[in-house]
Amino acid sequence: MIIAIDGPAASGKGSLARRLAEHLNYGFLDTGSLYRRVALAVLEQNIDPKDTNAVIEAAQNLIAVLDQPYDDSALRSDNVGQTASIVAQIQEVRDLLIQYQRDFPLQALQKGIKGAVLDGRDIGTVICPEAPIKLFITAEVEKRAQRRHKELQSRDIQATKPEVLAEMLERDARDQKRLDEHLAPPRVIGHDVHIIDTSDMTPDEVFNHALKIVTSH
């Protein structure tokens, strides 16, 4: 059983995915963290994110150590998020990360875990188009910026609200093509994507709504 969860930044997809996975005892993969790890490597090695060949090389080097533990908190800054959305536009980088993501549910199964929840931007369209459950989580950009600002504050990361909103708009623009694919005619993903607008929902409400969809399958 694969649950594919996609949506724009700070829509609430990550916390929902994690909670569903815990509740169902499924494996969980935050695929954004893969792009963030490429971005962090690029920043640490002073590579220009627009230097495609150097970024691809950094991504190739990362593939070898993807299974090793890493410091998640280092990945959460806006700078890493922005850089992630730049390197994610390089098709070769996306191709390098595809296999790891596709193998994840299988690896979970081999460990006796019966399902997997993956969250990102292209899970229901590219990584696991065969997933029986696809959720598209969205929210108004102002709400998403508010949430992200609060989150950054709680981590003692300095950023003003207008800065966070501007960053969110920039990232949305870069991610738009992939996000639009979810809402494209059924030939792309079938009729089965459930769209949840979380603008006026609490995380509990989102979770309960999503769980109903999952259990009804």
Ligand code: CDP
């Ligand atoms: O948590 P948030 O939604 O802010 O970002 P993320 O999921 O950690 O992803 C960071 C960036 O990686 C996104 O802005 C996308 O550009 C890229 N990404 C992607 O292209 N495809 C994915 N499956 C996941 C992330």
Ligand code: CDP
């Ligand atoms: O993974 P993504 O970037 O889509 O979002 P997230 O990390 O799950 O959520 C971003 C922030 O919004 C977190 O601090 C959540 O607790 C919060 N949130 C919220 O306030 N209301 C919701 N309905 C969903 C998430």
